[in-house]
Amino acid sequence: MPKLLVVDDELDVREFSRSFFQKRGVEVLMAQDGKEALRLIEQDVFDLVLLDVRMNGMSGLDVLRELRRRNITVKVVLVSGTEDEGAVQEATSLGSVGFIHKPLVLEELKSVVFSHFSQ
């Protein structure tokens, strides 16, 4: 069973993502901020992390930098509200595997997530 971590400070986004992917045979864990995400990633092995860029406290990029510093490799797809080229470049150099833009339809998210699971 593939394991997905959804990091987002929006309760609705976390819960609806979880119910959507659980129905498709994905084990989903949720984190509401960067600190919690880092703790879960250290404890567990995820096939993919969906990471919101702009959150209260640590940003998605902060989380990526911290993962890099701790030498943890995990596939991360960043979810962003802006098409910020600078952020895309930095995220790619920090090892993220993808970038998707809000607002997005669940179907789109599904195809992105599953394409990473199959790899």
Next chain:
Amino acid sequence: MRLFLSRIGVLLAVYLVVIGLPVWLVIYYPLDRFGPLLAMAVLATVGPFTYIFFQNKAAERIFKDQRRYQATLIQASAGMGRIKDIRKLLKLIVRIVIRVVKVEHCAIYVLDTPGNKYTLGAMILRRRPVMFPASMLMDSIFIRELTAGRRPLLLADAEKKIRRNSADSQILAKEFSALQGVLVVPAMIGNRLLAFLVLGPRISGQAFRAADIAVFTVVANQAATAIENALFYENMKTTQEQLFKAEKMATIGTMADGLSHQINNRLHAMGFIAGGMLDTLTLRKDLFNSPELKEVEKEFAYALSRLQDNVARGGEIVQGIMKYSRKGDEGQSACDIDRVLSSAWEMAQFKIRSDQMNIVKQYDPILIPKVLGNFTQLQEVFFNLIDNAYDAMIVRKSLAEDPQYRPELAVGVEPDGGLVRIIFSDNGIGISEQDRKKLFTPFFTTKATARKGTGLGLYIIRKIVEDDHSGRVEVESTHMGGTKIILTLTLAKAAK
């Protein structure tokens, strides 16, 4: 002259009596020697006093006009200085002139703020309807003559000049008579012609006297100072308003980032909620087994898909605002127009297949100069223009029913001194007269709902080109005849 004649008249009349009476006495009473001598003595003594008395009386009548002028002028100058509203001031000036000397009509023209013409500011008609021209060009011979001469100009004098018969003097007289006046008085500040008064003929039918003209000159000079002050005040007010607007825009700009992020997050969550419900419906289709339930399922599914669609459209609008609020952090550099176009065309490939429209480059990619600009912003501008052209051409295609019709967007580049014009001409549906006025208004769109226009494209184009690049966006279009968008940008000097 009048004063001189009246003095001669009084002198003659007085001395006719002083000398005439004794002579008359001598002739009619030749025996009386004492009478004429006495009369002569008395008259010779009284004569000068009488003379002075009558002379003063005559002078007083003549100077009455001048005194009236003076009184009006003193009043007027006090009034003019206090008025800061330029419209009101011009009306007052015209009213003063009409009060000082009764003329058939009077108008005032004032230098327009961009500074290439004089426009009609105020007028008063007393006798007959007069069509004053709305403006007078700064480089007209008439204005040049008035500025150079710095003196009031009479139509009669201009006509005299024609007899000297140069081509210029003929044009001068023509331009003069177009103004509908017989006398024009300049209002100067230094060497600058700020305004001028146009006066019709005097109601009395008499010609203007030198004294009248002198008075007009004084009024005009005072008016010039007052106009300069009023214009300065107005200018300051506009600057302040612009500053205030700029500050407001800056505040909105800072807010826009956070605000649009928040709105985007709400939309994102709503999209997930709708998507989740739709997903459940689809996965549990088996539960809806009766015709009534199937109907309900269909209705829900439709409503949820509409909700998702609206979320997506809302997201596009937010994206548009965010793109603008995050403007130009990379600064400006020399941009290769051909590269900007190619990358914008690449961006457009997500939406437009390259077999659906042609881009015709009407320039030599190697020879064209580079423009000064922000690459990402210019790419955004070009992308929006391609997108708009495509939409306009698709509509045209659906209407024309012409199998030969092929959507085509021609892009031309014309260097012009320190500027470069980039011209996008499509053969699409064009823009109606009515829509053209609202073209740059944010959220205005003509695109049918199916095409999903946000109404921000041209607004952002103008913001980027005019506000961030000090350029210009012009639109030429006829309905069904295609649209031409002309961008004027600055040439990048020492471009590499």
